[in-house]
Amino acid sequence: MANSLILKVKNLNVELDGEQVLEDLSFDLKKKEILVILGPNGAGKSVLLRTLLRLLPFEGKISWVPSSQHFKNIHIGYVPESFVVSKTLPLSVKEFFQFKPVSQKAILEALSWVGIKASKKFLEKRLGTLSSGQLRRTLIAWAMVDEPDVILLDEPMVGIDIHGRETIYDSLVKFWQKKNQTIILVSHEIGEVCKKADKILALNKRRLFYGKPEEIITPQNLAKIYGSAISL
Amino acid sequence: MEVQFLYSLIVAVFIGGVAGYLGSLMITKRMALVGDALGHVALPGVALALIYGFNPSWGALLVLAVGIFLIWLFEIRTKLPMEALTGIVFTASVAIAFLFLPESKVSTALIGDISQINFWDTLVSIVLCIITFLVLKKIFSKMILANLNENLAQVEGINTKKYNFIYLVCIAVIVALGIKVTGSLLMGALVITPAAAARNISRNLSQYSYGALIIGIISCILGVLLFKIIGLPAGPLVILTASIIFLISLFFKRR
Known part of the structure; x- marks a missing residue:
């Protein structure tokens, strides 16, 4: 069953405030695949993720297999693009994780996968006092901690330094493979992420390219996606 | 100790405790003044109760049910901020109440x-307090998560509309009960002040x-x-006690 479909998107149209944001988009995703969605700013990448999560109204068909009729039967984790915590909110890292029914062991393990050597002291820190990089890593760990079937990540590495990114990606990909998770990741960087992807979806309101990274990531295609020549 | 006084003390303690707990959620959701406003929304009900001689809480609850339903409905229809809508409903209520509230009351x-x-x-007050507390305890972490990031909460299967409605009902019950203790003018402080003091000195959500x-219970006792x-009247004394505790908490404020 490893190669069976987990997501089918057909003729997806999304209109927000009278503006067409996604147009006639179709693609499939298999279980255990890592899909990276690329595109310039305003291409509709985040909107696509939120539509897949049923957070926005849409036309067309989104089927999460095997439970197309019961969206709730599929367990999805989500890392939103913006996540701000008030500095004065007395919410500890541990309490943040305990919004989900998870053990302390699972919390520490999830944090270690994103490169945080978590101590008891870290768990007692206020979420609002973490640095932006730490908060981002914590949020990724939060999405993974209860081992969802699919994880949707929207610009997960924003605020994390360049050196950190590669190690985290290495670590995350290992974790995802180990847990048989399907990943959909939005990014506008084309470096380290794409090398680890199984599929790339290049988007600018409509589908521009869809396929394996080595087929998609060519200078000519990138120029079409971003509107000017970019090289790796 | 006479029985009447004991009743007063017990009712105040239960209401003060749950109001404080509710307040911690309201401050987080930046709805601190909603308690205050709803205290005013309830005025026509309080006025009716005082004229016909029944418990002001029950009059208040009836009017609040109508008021909150209107606010909730307006929010869905208009997408205006809830505080603006509350402002409209509460001033209209005060205006209505003062048309027939006798001067002696x-x-x-x-x-x-x-x-x-x-x-x-x-x-009845004790039972309502206990039920409200248990409901709030059950929805508390979900409300905090929804407040942190609504999309994240929805992905976790939290029906934010439903929980917001339950939360508003809890506010209505506590405001109605609190009006008996502190009156409609001071009700807001019963939810804000103890929670604000606790926020100053707490490190995590459960301490908060x-x-x-x-602190709500101590203020009331x-x-x-x-x-x-x-x-002197109990309502202002309760609120002043809470205010003094808030001032003391400033010295222990965590950075």
Whole structure:
């Protein structure tokens, strides 16, 4: 069953405030695949993720297999693009994780996968006092901690330094493979992420390219996606 | 100790505790002044109760149910901020109340009177407080998560509309009950002040929410005891006690 479909998107149209944001988009995703969605700013990448999560109204068909009729039967984790915590909110890292029914062991393990050597002291820190990089890593760990079937990540590495990114990606990909998770990741960087992807979806309101990274990531295609020549 | 006083004290303690706990959620959701506003929304009900001689809480609850339903409905229809909508409904309510509130009852309506409370009112208040507390405890972490990031909460299967509605009902119940203790003018402080004091000194969510509950209880015990000793109205004494605790908390504020 490893190669069976987990997501089918057909003729997806999304209109927000009278503006067409996604147009006639179709693609499939298999279980255990890592899909990276690329595109310039305003291409509709985040909107696509939120539509897949049923957070926005849409036309067309989104089927999460095997439970197309019961969206709730599929367990999805989500890392939103913006996540701000008030500095004065007395919410500890541990309490943040305990919004989900998870053990302390699972919390520490999830944090270690994103490169945080978590101590008891870290768990007692206020979420609002973490640095932006730490908060981002914590949020990724939060999405993974209860081992969802699919994880949707929207610009997960924003605020994390360049050196950190590669190690985290290495670590995350290992974790995802180990847990048989399907990943959909939005990014506008084309470096380290794409090398680890199984599929790339290049988007600018409509589908521009869809396929394996080595087929998609060519200078000519990138120029079409971003509107000017970019090289790796 | 006379039975009547004991009733007053027990009712105040239960209401103060749950109001503090609720307040910790309201401050987080930046809805601190909603308690205040709803206290005013309830005024026509309080006025009716004072005229016809029944417990102001029940009059308040009836009017609040209508008021909150309107606010909730307006929010869905207009997407205007809830505070703006609350502002419209609360000023209209005050205007209505002052059309028929007798002058002799104004003080009771505005700052409360807990000295006359019978056994059944006490019992019903306690039961409502316990139920409201249990409901709030159940929805508390979901509400905090939804407040942190609504999309994240929805992905976790939290029906934010439903929980917001339950939360508003809890506010209505506590405001209605609190009006008996502090009156409609001071009700807001019963939810804000203990929670604000707790927020100053707490490190995490459970210290914060239960701290607010405990400070609410302490304020009510001290306030009602002072009322017994010096004979000034209980409502203002309760609120002033909470305010003093808030001032003390400033010295222990965590950075």
